[in-house]
Amino acid sequence: MTVIVRMPEIATGSDEAAIAGWLVAVGETVAVGQALVEIETEKATVEFEAEQPGTLAGILLAAGSTAPVGAPIAVLAADGESMADALAAAGVAGPGTAPSAEAGADQVHKPVSAEAAVAPTAVPVPVQAAAAPEAPGARRFVSPLVRKLARERGIDLVSVRGSGPGGRIVRRDLDGIGGGTAAPAAIPQPAQPSLPPQPAAAPLASTGASESAEWVDVPHTGMRRAIARRLAESKSTVPHFYLVADCRVDALLELRSQINAVEGVRVSVNDFVVKAVAGAFRDVPAANAIWTEEATRRFTGVDIAVAVSVPAGLLTPVVRGVERMSLGELGTAIRDLAGRAREGKLKQHELEGGSFSVSNLGMYGTSEFAAILNPPQSGILAVGAAQQRPVVQADGTVGVGTVMTVTLSADHRVLDGALAAEWLAAFTQRIENPLSILV
Known part of the structure; x- marks a missing residue:
């Protein structure tokens, strides 16, 4: 049939x-x-x-x-x-x-x-930088997807020769073409009707603001619309609450330096953080759960989404079975997912599932922040920069230590305050005793 x-x-x-x-x-x-x-x-x-x-x-x-x-x-x-x-x-x-x-x-x-039938996506089709001029009014066949990509990359489609049926410009025709850097032109505004002269008003104190500020409208991409829709839904329908902890990471940074000194091994602070998240779920398994309309769903394995910044927005690919991975395996998996996320080559199943997310802005120097939950996950850990701060030593004296502030955003339908606090304490314990992350 x-x-x-x-x-x-x-x-x-x-x-x-x-x-x-x-x-x-x-x-x-x-x-x-x-x-x-x-x-x-x-x-x-x-x-x-x-x-x-x-x-x-x-x-x-x-x-x-x-x-x-x-x-x-x-x-x-x-x-x-x-x-x-x-x-x-x-x-x-x-x-x-x-x-x-x-x-x-x-x-x-x-x-x-x-x-x-099969587009040669692995080998870009040669593109002539300056195509022969078309007859005035000639129609260019371009798919909406290609128009969107060209707009995002700043590519003038007039200079692109299509390799698709009938000269259609398809996605592969844009590969290898560098877009312009000029910002889109401001949208023309209708002329305002002239008004009769008005009496002079008393001078006002200058505010320093431009009297005729200009702007440009950047059209929403599909990804930006999806982010806006999901996060607005999350913030308005999921009861967030927040817990903050300061973690001493001097020992972690020293251990990381020792590991990275080994030839062929490279791990990041974020790798330690994600592995410590999995360890904390092993310590407090009741926190490894999400809300469904019928029941609270508790997981036996630990699948963690890692936030990745991409040119068009933000993606959260999921690393599966983190509790079974070594630190080196975890680092390799995260780098692979992050690289393919930036190239737009993730598969749909790699963006689904997981009970928890990690969002790290420490590399940008952000001290601390609170993140919005990514439904249906019940928690997200916002990780700030590791910074030197005054700390109280074990003997009561004040010294200098390296401190990293983390903020847990939790879904109160799944995690009560005491359970969330217990999980965050377990995470802090593992971060401050990094050898426990490796075993």
Whole structure:
């Protein structure tokens, strides 16, 4: 039986998604669970797997194009069914080109040829920096995704030659092109009607502010809208409360220096922090939980999200099984996730799950801050900079020590004050006795 593959709803609540690249060519056999196509969402590129076996008879949406969730994107021929019969059963007349991204969702789609089925995403297509001028009024076929990326990177699409069907500019055509650095021009404002002369007013004291401040409007990206939506929902629906602790980290910094002196080993303060978070959950397992509408869900393993700053906003990839990792393995896993987050190559499952997050702004010199919870997680630890401060020594004298301030934001539906305080004390104990993090 012919199978029509439709655009999946990768991110909850999303209305549309884009094809980043096809992983199977027309005419190839597809098995259940085999990666069929890469789908790009607001936050990640996701490999969508085939749910039924068959032969890829036609691709209805080319790489770089966007379509609503549920729109047809490909046709699979069942075992024993010819590709021509499958295309006919799907209402596709025959081989042709993929539809334009500007076409309506209800338009009849035609498959692209086998030669154009798989976009060579690994090898950028050569792009001419200065394309031949087009005829006045000529239409340039560009997908909404490409327009968004070009706007974010400051790329003038007039100078880009498209390599897609019919000269369409697709995502791979932007690879390797450096964008301009000029800020977008201010939006023109309508002329104001002239007013009759007014009597001179008494002079006011100068405030130092410009009388005609200028501005530019930077259009929201999909990621920025997603961040705004989720954090506004979190702050307005989750009862946050906050606990603050000062941690002495002199011993931790000394141990880190010793570890990094070993050839081939490199760990960061943040690696110690994430590992200490997992250790604290081992000490206080009741805190490793999230709220659901039916019950409080407690976890036996420790999956921790780590906040990563990316050009378009913020991502929180999840490190799984932190309690089972060595410090070196953890550091390698965090660097891998952070690197792929900045390159936009995370998979959707790497952004889901976890009961807790760590957000570290210490590298920017921030002393302390309070973070907003990332639902459905029940806690997030905001980590400030390790700074030298006056401290009271064990003998009662005042000396200088290195102190790091951390702030725990907790979901009061899951964590009561005493439980959260017990967890934070366990975390502080491990940070101040770093050898306990390694065992």
